[in-house]
Amino acid sequence: MRDELAAAYGGRSSVDVALPTNGVGEPDLLSDLAPAPEELAPRRAKFGVFFWICIGWLGILAFFAIFANLLPFQDPNNFDFTIGRDASISWHHLLGTDQDGRDVLSRLVYGARTSLIIGIFGTAIAMGVGGTLGMLSAYVRGRFDGALSFFMYCGLAFPGIIAVIAILDFWGRTEWHIILVLGLASVPLIFRLVRAATLATATKEYITAAKSQGATSFRVLFHDVFPNVAPALLAYTIFTLGGIIAVEGAIAFLGLSVTGPSWGNMISDAGGDVSVRMAFILAPAIALFLTLISLNYVGERIRVRYDPGEVKL
Amino acid sequence: MARYLLKRLAALVGIIWIISVFCFLLIHLLPGDPSRSILGFSWTPASGRLWDKQHGFTGPLVSQYWYWLRHVAVGNLGMSSSGQTVGSIIGSGFKIDLELVLYSQILSFLFAIPLAVYAARRPGGKMDATATTTTFAFYCLPAFILVVWLVQLLCVSNHIFPGPSTSAFPTGGSFVGNVLTNLHVMFLPSFILAIGTTAVYYRLLRGEMAQTLQEEFITVARSKGLSNNRILWRHALRPSSITLLTSTGNNVALLLTGLFIVELKFDLPGVGWELVQGVPAKDYLLVQGIALVTAVVVVIVNFAIDIITTFVDPRIARA
Numbered sequence: 001m002r003d004e005l006a007a008a009y010g011g012r013s014s015v016d017v018a019l020p021t022n023g024v025g026e027p028d029l030l031s032d033l034a035p036a037p038e039e040l041a042p043r044r045a046k047f048g049v050f051f052w053i054c055i056g057w058l059g060i061l062a063f064f065a066i067f068a069n070l071l072p073f074q075d076p077n078n079f080d081f082t083i084g085r086d087a088s089i090s091w092h093h094l095l096g097t098d099q100d101g102r103d104v105l106s107r108l109v110y111g112a113r114t115s116l117i118i119g120i121f122g123t124a125i126a127m128g129v130g131g132t133l134g135m136l137s138a139y140v141r142g143r144f145d146g147a148l149s150f151f152m153y154c155g156l157a158f159p160g161i162i163a164v165i166a167i168l169d170f171w172g173r174t175e176w177h178i179i180l181v182l183g184l185a186s187v188p189l190i191f192r193l194v195r196a197a198t199l200a201t202a203t204k205e206y207i208t209a210a211k212s213q214g215a216t217s218f219r220v221l222f223h224d225v226f227p228n229v230a231p232a233l234l235a236y237t238i239f240t241l242g243g244i245i246a247v248e249g250a251i252a253f254l255g256l257s258v259t260g261p262s263w264g265n266m267i268s269d270a271g272g273d274v275s276v277r278m279a280f281i282l283a284p285a286i287a288l289f290l291t292l293i294s295l296n297y298v299g300e301r302i303r304v305r306y307d308p309g310e311v312k313l
Numbered sequence: 314m315a316r317y318l319l320k321r322l323a324a325l326v327g328i329i330w331i332i333s334v335f336c337f338l339l340i341h342l343l344p345g346d347p348s349r350s351i352l353g354f355s356w357t358p359a360s361g362r363l364w365d366k367q368h369g370f371t372g373p374l375v376s377q378y379w380y381w382l383r384h385v386a387v388g389n390l391g392m393s394s395s396g397q398t399v400g401s402i403i404g405s406g407f408k409i410d411l412e413l414v415l416y417s418q419i420l421s422f423l424f425a426i427p428l429a430v431y432a433a434r435r436p437g438g439k440m441d442a443t444a445t446t447t448t449f450a451f452y453c454l455p456a457f458i459l460v461v462w463l464v465q466l467l468c469v470s471n472h473i474f475p476g477p478s479t480s481a482f483p484t485g486g487s488f489v490g491n492v493l494t495n496l497h498v499m500f501l502p503s504f505i506l507a508i509g510t511t512a513v514y515y516r517l518l519r520g521e522m523a524q525t526l527q528e529e530f531i532t533v534a535r536s537k538g539l540s541n542n543r544i545l546w547r548h549a550l551r552p553s554s555i556t557l558l559t560s561t562g563n564n565v566a567l568l569l570t571g572l573f574i575v576e577l578k579f580d581l582p583g584v585g586w587e588l589v590q591g592v593p594a595k596d597y598l599l600v601q602g603i604a605l606v607t608a609v610v611v612v613i614v615n616f617a618i619d620i621i622t623t624f625v626d627p628r629i630a631r632a
Contacts, residue, residue, distance in 0.1 A: 150324075154331040156563075157612045161570045162588060162604045166339065169592040246455045250570050253457040254577060254589060267461060285458045292453040 051301045054294035061291060065113040073106040076261045108283050110261040115291070118179050118258075119245040125183025126240050130190030131233060137191070138198035139221055149195065155188035164247070168256055175258050178251075182244050190240060197232040201225055231306030238299035242292050249288055263288045317630035318620065325616050329609055333385070336605040337378050340597050347597040390602035394594060399602035402587055407606075409583035413572060414565065416499055417506035424507065425514035430545050432515075433522030444515065452512035456571035459505045460578045467501060474501045477579045502575040509571055510564050517560055521553035528552075555626050562618035566611045 064071070133152075137145045167181050201207065202225055210224045251257045252264025259265075263284035340347065348364040349356050365371050368391065369380030384391070390399035428448070432441040468476025475498055525531065526549055534544050573585030580586070584603055591599040623630050 150327070151331070154328050154335070157328060157566065157608055157615065158332055158335055159566055159569050159604065159607045159611060161573060162600075162607060163339065165573075165588060165592055166600045166604065170595070242453075247570065249455055250457050250574060253574060256592075264457065267457065281461060285461070288458065289454055292455070293450065296449070296453055 047301050047305065051298060054297045057290055057294045058298070061112050061287075062116065064109045065116045068109045068113050071109075073109055074103040076102060076107045076110040104266075104280050104283055107261040107266055108263075108287060111263045111266060111284060112287065112291075114175070114258060114260060114262040115245045115248060115288075118175065118182065118248045119241045121179045122183040122186070122244040122248075123237055123241045125180065126186035126190050126244070127233070127237050129184070130187040131194045131236075133187075134191040134194030135198045135221070135225070135229065138195045139202050139217075139225060145195075148191075152188045152191045156192065160185035161247070161251075164251060165254070165256055168251070173256060173258060178248065178257060182247055185247075186240055186244060190236060193236050194229070194233065197229050197236075198225060201228045204228075231302060235299045235303035235306075238295050238302065242295035242299070245288070245295070246292055314623070314627065314630045317623065321616065321619060325612065328612050332608045332612065333382060333605065334378070336601055336608065337381055339604055340601050341374065341377075385605065390605070391598035393591070393599040393602075394596045395599075399599050402599060403584060403602055403606050406582055406584040406587045409576070409581050410572060410585070412495075412499060413503055413506060413575065413581070413583065414568060416496075416503035417568070418510065418561065418564075420503055420507035421510045421514055424511045425518060426550075428511075429515045429518035429522055430550060433519050433526060433549075434541070434545060436523045441519070445519070448512040448515045451508050454508070456505055456509060456574050457578075459508060460574060463501060463505060464578070474498070502579050502581065505575055506568060506571050510568065513560065513564065514557055518553060518557050521556050522549055525549045525553045551625075555622055558618060558622050558625065562615040565614050569607065 133148060137148045164181050164185055168177060171177050171181075207220060207224055210220050215223070248257055248262070249264035249267075252262045253268045255265075255268060257264055266284040267281055346361065347370065348361040348368075352360060352364055362371075369377055369384075371377070388400055390403070393399050393402055395402075425448075428444045432438075432444045435441060464476055467473045522545075531544060531549060534548050539548075569585065572583070573589060575581070576583040576586040577589055584607065588600060588603050591603070
């Protein structure tokens with residue numbers, strides 16, 4: 001059976017078929033042409049243990065960020081007069097206090113809340129605007145696509161960080177302004193990625209088949225195109241979340257983000273005095289590092305699983 | 314080829330025009346009054362109106378844009394509130410940015426290319442796994458965390474490199490010193506910038522190399538008995554490097570965030586440093602000028618890289 005299939009597909013002998021992969025760890029085109037009948041469905045890459053560890057960390061982070069004010073944490077802005085500033089680790093302050101005598105653990109948890117709120121809502125704006133336009137643009141094509149792509153290319157060349165710094169300072173640095181500005185600054189990149197992913201799907205035969213059967217544009221877009229682009233969209237959403245959280249950290253470090261507790265603020269507040277405030281700088285740095293590694297890894301695994309043609313990280 | 318280049322050139326002009334509109338609107342969308350911030354204490358309603366009139370801030374938006382564009386086209390970006398022209402501030406800061414970008418990209422290529430070439434030799438092997446994991450971890454470390462730790466480790470605890478706020482980094486002045494001192498002083502800021510892009514370049518080149526090594530001409534080279542190193546460096550690297558070249562252009566725009574952080578923390582008076590000083594001072598024209606110049610430079614760099622790729626691989630022009 002295998003040999004017959006192989007012969008039918010390209011006349012290759014069973015010797016060639018016996019090589020399951022091309023050595024890059026990706027399915028070889030030639031052996032893919034001659035699958036055993038029970039293997040006709042493409043085998044998907046497993047997520048692996050580290051993926052679930054990352055999901056676990058993100059879950060813990062989300063839990064503390066959501067329930068921060070219900071859990072027995074201290075007020076993150078409260079100066080503890082009994083202990084004072086730069087206190088070391090104790091039962092009362094599990095990670096010590098910072099240079100203003102505030103509890104580091106509680107600032108860390110409330111900082112997670114800031115990061116996640118800005119990250120999630122910023123990503124929602126970026127995906128809502130960039131993702132929708134990207135899908136439409138790739139589906140509609142023609143002049144609409146040309147004009148929009150050109151405009152987005154200009155947006156991509158425009159240094160987003162300058163606009164972010166300038167607009168936030170002149171406009172006031174409230175949480176919602178930061179969300180809006182960081183979200184909109186990510187639109188051109190999302191647009192380009194989603195457009196490319198949709199274009200790859202929208203030019204497939206089954207889309208032509210659906211169209212020729214008289215399916216409405218709405219139906220083709222949501223019934224045929226969207227489900228096939230969805231995994232890529234999910235991966236980009238997760239990458240964008242990581243990207244916005246990192247940029248928020250950077251502008252907080254430059255002293256341009258919210259005035260409340262934020263990981264970037266915590267690192268910048270310490271004034272670079274690493275030796276004295278070890279735990280105080282280490283805690284937000286590690287939290288941010290773990291969060292970014294988790295988001296990037298989870299996004300990468302999802303992308304690889306549903307799009308094995310591309311190169312793995 | 315000529316037709317392709319002309320088409321690209323027309324697109325370049327269009328893009329720069331749209332960017333100029335963005336930059337012009339940046340000032341007009343921002344709340345506040347430029348004349349008030351630039352005149353400072355000498356601002357009165359009358360002197361403000363006079364300033365507006367002298368600097369083309371009166372009349373309909375289109376004529377204001379036209380006035381601004383005519384001045385920008387001859388290199389006049391206006392006066393900063395510090396009394397210097399915006400052009401001279403950007404001119405002196407730009408040298409530092411240029412050095413940081415070039416230095417960091419050279420370092421980045423020095424790390425990424427050998428890693429990727431040897432990792433791609435045995436995909437899934439030990440070398441590949443180690444390099445891939447390490448670069449991924451560094452990719453997830455934002456520049457502002459690296460700045461804090463590397464400065465502590467290499468400047469404060471061990472005096473290997475001069476740290477921020479030492480005489481090696483003259484705040485606000487021009488950056489001088491002979492070549493070796495300069496390279497030594499600028500190493501750490503550039504290295505911090507290089508770490509982020511190394512991961513991106515490694516990843517791209519490794520993927521491309523792994524694919525190229527599956528090609529038939531590599532099998533031919535192997536069967537000719539060429540050494541492994543010769544195949545990797547002479548036969549596989551060049552066709553694999555096109556994507557790398559293209560992504561370098563895109564990375565220049567992404568480098569800016571890291572550039573600003575490094576300049577601010579090391580007190581290097583580059584364009585990013587000037588921007589972070591200018592924004593709280595409500596220096597509208599400086600911010601506008603920096604946005605315009607940076608965007609135009611990014612576009613031109615991308616254009617230049619497009620042209621270079623066309624010469625490296627002429628098939629692109631025909632597609």
